[in-house]
Amino acid sequence: MSIRKEWGEMAPAERISYTNAVLCLQRLPPHLPTAEYPGVRSRFDDFVATHINYTLHVHYSGLFLPWHRQFLWLWEKAVREECGYTGHLPYWDWPLWADDLAKSPLFDGSETSLSGDGEYNPGEQSISGSGITIPRGSGGGCARSGPFKDMQTHLGPFSRSLASLTEIPAPGFDYNPRCLNRSLNDWVASHYSNTTIVSQLMAAPDINEFQMVMDHWPARPEGVLGVHGAGHFSLGATLQDLFASPQDPAFMLHHAMIDRVWAKWQDADDNRRNALNGTNVITNPPWASLVTLDTVMEWGVLDRPRPIHEVMSPRINEYCYKYT
Incomplete structure (x- = not known):
């Protein structure tokens, strides 16, 4: 069984090995045709384009x-088989660094990090x-x-x-080169990625409540950011997209x-192992199909279509991993 470690648990050489493998994927040619996907210039971009292609089905939904x-x-699998990485996928344990992202081993900007803050951009605005209202972060420009x-x-x-989205909006798969934007936001991390929030996730009595703490959709009038969104809004414009x-x-x-938290929540009660809730369309509109264990998911060029029941445990089918 492979072990997925928290980034800070990894030795410096292990972290550099992982980031080198990510850089390797950015140098490898894509599998998607650039003629159809002009913005796809590398194997790394294959994953980005796949995420774009299925976003309207696999967010705020049962998928x-x-x-x-x-x-x-x-x-x-790609970083291991195509770029020689011998470790396994690390994770970001949000509460460990929620009060000061810049001091974390993930975002301190060192050679053993995932890069840190961006250059200060005075034009960055709060988001409402x-x-x-989410106050602006501390950077806003290119990772430095x-x-x-x-x-x-x-x-x-x-x-x-997300209003009335039924197809992928502009700019689609257009080529638009620019830098990695970073703006570390301790306000978001400390309010919505803390130990209390993770405890609420683990204490959720059913999948409906688990998803509510994760995403808070539909949005509650008092204004609460789910822990999923909090991670995205902690780091700047690139991750917020x-x-x-x-x-x-x-x-x-x-x-x-x-x-990791989903797997641990599943393991805490046998009745949660195959618990699903929602539809196969973003924001779960009333006309969409409810997901079941037999609902088939797709990943385009990355993989064959698979029914949900194949991925409901880290210990079944092709999986054999756990988290520290």
């Missing part, structure tokens, strides 16, 4: 947890919506140090609005933590 579990496993300081992102950005967020290398570690 969110199972689809991303397999997405992470496909990523881990759904009864909550660490292994991804010279990284280019190629796809997006997309609007934050619902469609193209895998362009920030922290995406996979954030979602590994989501998978």
Whole structure:
């Protein structure tokens, strides 16, 4: 059984090995055709484009947890088989660093980090919506140090609005090169990624409540950010992009933590093992189909279609992993 470790538990050489493998994927040619997907310039971008392609089905829906579990496993498989990484997917344990992201081993900007804050951008604004105002972070510009300081992102950005989305909005798969944007936001992390929130997740009596703490959808009038959104809004514009967020290398570690708490929640009660709730369409509209264990999910060029029951445990089928 493979062990997925928290980033700070890994030796410095292990962390560098992982970030080198991510950089390797950014150098490898894509499997998707650039003629159809102009913004896809690397194997790394194959994952970004796949996420964009299925965003309107696998967020704020019953597919969110199972689809991303397999997405992470496909990523881990790629860095290992295509780039020689010998470790396993790390995770970002949110509460450990919620009060000071810049001092964490993930975002301190050192060579053993995932790169740190961005250059200060005076034009960065606070974000308001759904009864909550998120103050701006401490950066707002290009990541200024660490292994991804010279990284280019190629796809997006997309609007934050989810109103009446029935197809992938502009800019679609257009090529739009720019830097990795970072803006560390301790306010978001300390309010919505803390020990209390994780405890609420683990104490959820059913999958409906678990998903509510995870995503808080539909949004509550008092303005509460789910822990999933909190991770995305903790690091800046690149990770905040619902469609193209895998362009920030922290995406996979954030979602590994989501998978970790889901796996531990499942293991705490046999009745939770196969618990599902929601539909196969974003925001669960009343006309969408309810998900079941036989609902088939897709990952395009990354994998074959799979029914949900194949991914409901880290110890079944092709999986054999656990978290520390």
